[in-house]
Amino acid sequence: MSSARLSIIEKIGFGMGDAGNNMTFAAVVMYLSYFYTDVYGISPAVVGTIFLSMRFVDAVTDPLMGALADKTRSRWGRFRPYLLFMPVPLSAACVLMFTTPDWSGTAKIAYAFATYFAMSLLYTAVNIPYCALGGVITSDHRERVSCQSYRFILVGIAYLILNSGLMPLVQWLGDGNEAQGFQSAMLIMSLIALAMFAFCFTTVKERIQPPKTQQEGLLVTLKALAKNEKWLIILGITFLQALQFFLRQGAAIYFATYVLKLDATGISAFVTLGVIGKIAGTALSTWFSHRISKRSVFMASTCALILTSVLLYMTPGSFVVLATILFVLINFTHGIGTPISWALMADAEDYGEWKTGTRNTGVAFAGNLFFLKLGLALSGGMIGFLLSWGGYQAGVEQQSDAALTAISIMLTLIPAAISFVLGIALWFFGLDDKAMDQIRRDLESRKDVNDTTETAAPTDSALSPS
Known part of the structure; x- marks a missing residue:
């Protein structure tokens, strides 16, 4: 390859x-x-x-x-x-x-x-x-x-x-x-x-081009995608990944302002360091994935995200430096998983072509983007509901204990719980690097045998992806 x-x-x-x-x-x-x-x-x-x-x-x-x-x-x-x-x-x-x-x-x-x-x-x-x-x-x-x-x-x-x-x-x-x-x-x-x-x-x-004999049409495409169980799982992974990220991102300024009691410069530094942590994790994602199966890297980074989120929840607001370090680590671990999640979308599409003989890249990624937008929309609603539940009051210097708790769990425990479900979905996704290597060899062999004739798709038992 x-x-x-x-x-x-x-x-x-x-x-x-x-x-x-x-x-x-x-x-x-x-x-x-x-x-x-x-x-x-x-x-x-x-x-x-x-x-x-x-x-x-x-x-x-x-x-x-x-x-x-x-x-x-x-x-x-x-x-x-x-x-x-x-x-x-x-x-x-x-x-x-x-x-x-x-x-x-x-x-x-x-x-x-x-x-x-x-x-x-x-x-x-x-x-x-x-x-x-x-x-x-x-x-x-x-x-x-x-x-x-x-x-x-x-x-x-x-x-x-x-x-x-x-x-x-x-x-x-x-x-x-x-x-x-x-x-x-x-x-x-x-x-x-x-x-x-x-x-x-x-x-x-x-x-990469779709098979030349592939039928076109949105209804045909959706039927083919519905047969691809890996794509259906990826939709859930995309939704959960977006939900926990946008929820944490939306809560960060509230957390820095009212829990850590930072001024405008401190808030900007807190948020910026989080972005830098995410960039660093993203930069190292390839290094990890070239040495360990990318699915395993994603699962390990998800577990680390859960652990650091719980530790941040347990950290008192007066421990500003420790809280900032943990926030950076949370974003670092999220950054490791982000490029892998998008690579898995393409893996699911390869699997769908291997299984059904059709490739529907545009509609497949459109589905993922729609579920990402759902995660964004739901996170916004959750932020508003949780702030209201905690009795949050805009513009006041000191929030109530209930409001501070709501802000803290929005940044930490709720994203951690969502990430736990994400880890389960990753386990069920199943496709590791060894399975993907075999799928690509099978697809390339079909094209070598006959580039214009659709070959019969193998059964799932031909692979042991997990």
């Missing part, structure tokens, strides 16, 4: 695609709520309605986009064309989304709905093909982990750029006018994203 190895430039190029995605998406996750309520001037209830309504739209648009990408045929491949043509309208939509028109209340709400929906649909049109690209640029499952590691290192760097640069740019470019500042700052971030997308498109190649 040496021919499936990728150059450093191509790995960096692949990672640049998601860095470009996150130059805009991270702004949505971290700043759009604040922009809508404090700058744009609409109520939190309306903001929540805008965000939640798009998830229902995603349930329809995500699989449709995946099916469209799977059917695409061009000189650039199935997925790369979307990295060429869609980033420009996506960038324009992001700038418009952070633009404040001088309109009446009803018109402004309609504008917010329209621009957020446009941005979300265009983001889907870029991100689903991009994620599917990770499953077709190499057939080597170990190289996939390496490729995803580069991806999430660059995503972490994009987060650091956005987190450290956006608000200073807003203040500088706006000169006291936050509305103008956000619009101008997002224009700069969008231009940086366009350069990243262009680098990705020009350096990455598609190498």
Whole structure:
């Protein structure tokens, strides 16, 4: 499988695609709520309605986009064309989304709905093909982990750029006018994203193609995917991984503010060190995976995440340095598992082709992204519910013991419990490196025997993946 190895430039190029995605998406996750309520001037209830309504739209648009990408045929491949043509309208939509028109209340709400929906649909049109690209640029499952590691290192760097640069740019470019500042700052971030997308498109190649005799159509694709039990398990893994991560990420600022009692500089340092810890774990993920089965590495890092989360819960708020070290370690262990989880998505697709004779990369990754978005949406709801349950009061210097407990368990025990279920799902997933090596040999042998005729798929008993 040496021919499936990728150059450093191509790995960096692949990672640049998601860095470009996150130059805009991270702004949505971290700043759009604040922009809508404090700058744009609409109520939190309306903001929540805008965000939640798009998830229902995603349930329809995500699989449709995946099916469209799977059917695409061009000189650039199935997925790369979307990295060429869609980033420009996506960038324009992001700038418009952070633009404040001088309109009446009803018109402004309609504008917010329209621009957020446009941005979300265009983001889907870029991100689903991009994620599917990770499953077709190499057939080597170990190289996939390496490729995803580069991806999430660059995503972490994009987060650091956005987190450290956006608000200073807003203040500088706006000169006291936050509305103008956000619009101008997002224009700069969008231009940086366009350069990243262009680098990705020009350096990455598609190498894996679906069987030539494969039937097309969304219904046929969904039936084939339903027969792939590994893909169904991966959906659960994706959901659980996203849920525990976004829940912890959302609780971090509350924890730093009210449990550790840090000032603005300390809060920024706490969050930034967590990001750096995640980048470090991601960077070492490939090293571990080349020496131990990546599934075993993922399970071990999950166990370590659970342990450090429990230790952080037991650490008094006055032990700021120890709490920060444990928070960094939690993010470090999460970073180890992140690229592996995305590599396992591609492994599940290889398994599906091996088992059913069909390859449905676009729709398969669309399903994973939809479950990731579900994890994001549910984590937001859980944060609001748990803060309300604890009697949290915005703006007060000292929260009640119940509120502090709610904040602490959001950061530690609840993500640990979710990670425990994630570990069980990983055990049931079953496919280790030895099994994946055999699957790739079988798939390559079929293509060597007859590149145009679909061969009979073997039975599950041919492998002992666990």
